[in-house]
Amino acid sequence: MATRYKLFFFALILASFNLRPGITSISPVLHGITDDLGMSSTSASLLTSIPLLCIGLCSLFAGRLANRYQSEKIIAIFIACIGIATFLRFFTNSPIYLLITALFIGAGIGIVSPLMSGFIKSYFPDKVPLMISMYSTSMVVGASIAIGLTTPIQHWYNDSWKIGLGFWSIFALMAVPLWFRVIRHPHTLKYKTAQQNRASLPIKNKQAWLLTSFVGIVILLFYCFAAWLPAIVEDKGYASSYAGLTGTISMIAQLPATLLLPLLLRAVPSRRFWITFFTLSEIIGLALLSFTNITPVVASICLGIGAGGLVSLTLLLPIDKTNSPIEASTWSAMTQAIGYMIGAVGPFIIGLLYDYTGSFLPTMYLLIGIGFIVIFLGWKLTEPSSKNVG
Template identity: 80%
Template sequence: MTSRYTLFLCALILAAFNLRPGITSISPVLQGITRDLGMSSTSASLLTSIPLLCIGFCSLFAGRLAHRYQSEKIITLFIGCIGIATFLRFFTNSPWYLLLTSLLIGAGIGIVSPLISGFIKRYFPTSVAPMIGVYSTSMVVGASISIGMTTPLQHWFHDSWKIGLGFWCVLALIAIPLWYTVIRHPYTAKQETVQTQPASLPLQNKQAWLLTSFVGIVILLFYCFTAWLPAIVEEKGYAASYAGMIGTISMIAQLPATLLLPVLLRVIPGRRFWITFFTLSEIAGLAVLCFTDITPIVASVCLGIGGGGLVSLTLLLPIDKTNSAMEASTWSAMTQAIGYMIGAIGPIVIGLLYDYTGSFVPTLYLLIAVGFVVIVLGWKLTQPESSQLEEQTVYQT
């Protein structure tokens, strides 16, 4: 049983490694992409927004696929899809080609992500919160490595951003053999009741809709600064290499929040407190960029801590509300489907505003206002009389 537990844990980590580099590796080389392919800021923003839209749309089908086929097989198949689309970036020759690879990567992430929630619910039923921490941290590590290494890879290979982007297909090559082993040796100690009908999305549940709205605004805020933080720092007069480093620091700063979230929830179980704390951290980072000349490192740390904590909570809350792996998958599918579609609007709006105004300052004002919306939604979501989120706070490690 110990060896199987280790197998499932490693599979979880390697799957998570594949869920961010296809999006985050774009940011460090965005200037080179726009220059070489002749893209405007608005069109370049689609390289982030299109994957988010695809994540949202494809999440709708994750539950049905998991019901019809073994969920582990579906996860393996779509990790392969992410790897193939990333590999195709070696051969980029036009904006449309690059956007197509972004679409395929988003589709793969959209299917895999909600099924991972069900995987955690099924295989780690007594340690959900710690496994969410492992899952979130692994995604952050994958994102941090891709942001930090894409530019050096570009320089090592004759200033080719195509190689810098395509290199990350190696993560899928590592993950797929391990997931094939999971398929051959599934966990059988805990069997769930077999369902004759696929679990439907909780479209009639008010809490599900409130949670979906919260997740959407959190994702919008997160991917706005993920996509545009280096460019914002460059506008303040810093070199491109320094701006890229700031993006990496922001990703690394997410690690404490994701790693320590289970511990933090045991110390202060209330979701409301941590939603407020992490959101105020993001607002503080945006305010530093907007209103001060303090080094952007301070802003990047605040944004990283806040973003990492909030995204981890969005992964935990659907599992909090459900009683089975299939139900967890459908709640995650709904929150991701609509939430990521909401989130996809953000980078496009930032690109449009920049093209129109020639400055990122108005966008920073907008993002600060969005931060306060997150707090309002979070407080409404965690009202004791209308939510069970704060009542289900005991997790065994």
């Protein structure tokens, strides 16, 4: 039994590695892409916005697939989809081609992500906060490796950003064989009631809608930083290599928040406190970039700590508010479906405003205001009287 749970644990980790690099690997080589393919900032922003939109749309089908088929098989198939789409980036020859790969990567992430919540609740029911921490930490590690090594890989291979992007299909190559082993040794719970088997999106649940709004704005902030932080730093007059470094540091700074979240929640169980703390960290980072000349590394650390904590909480809250693995999957599907659609707007707006104004400063002010909305929604979501009243 211990060996089986090790298999499930490592399958979770390797699946998580695949859920960010297809998006975060774009930002370090964004200037090379726009120069080679003749893309504007607005069109380049679609390389982040399209996957987010696809994540949202495809998340709507994750719960249905989990009801109808073995969820482990679905996860394995769509990890393979992510890997194939990433591998095809080796052969990019036009903006449309690159955008199509982004679409399929987003579709794969959109199916896998909400199913992982049900997987955790099913396989690790007594260790949910710890497994959420491992899950979110693994995503951060995958994103950090991709954003940190894409440019070096590009330089190692004839300055080809295509190789820098396509290289990250290696994560799927590592994960898929392990998931085929999970399929042969499933631990999927058999739900005892027809009501559970018919579990659907909680569209009539006010708490689910409040959580969805919260998740959407958190995702919007996260991917605005992931897509544009290096460009924002470069626009302040720093070298491109330094700007790329700040993006990597921001990703690495997420690790303490994701790794230590179970300990933090044990010390201070209040979700409201940590939502406020992590959001203020992001607001401080934005303020440092906007109003001071302090090295952007400090701002990137603040942004990373805040983003890591908030994203981890968005993964935990649907599990907090549900009573079964399939219900956790459907809540996660709804929050991610609509949440990622909201999030997809952020990188596009930044690119559009930059093309229009020639400056990132207006968007920085906008993001600071959005940060205070996150705090407001977080407080409403964690009111003592808040209950799952599906």
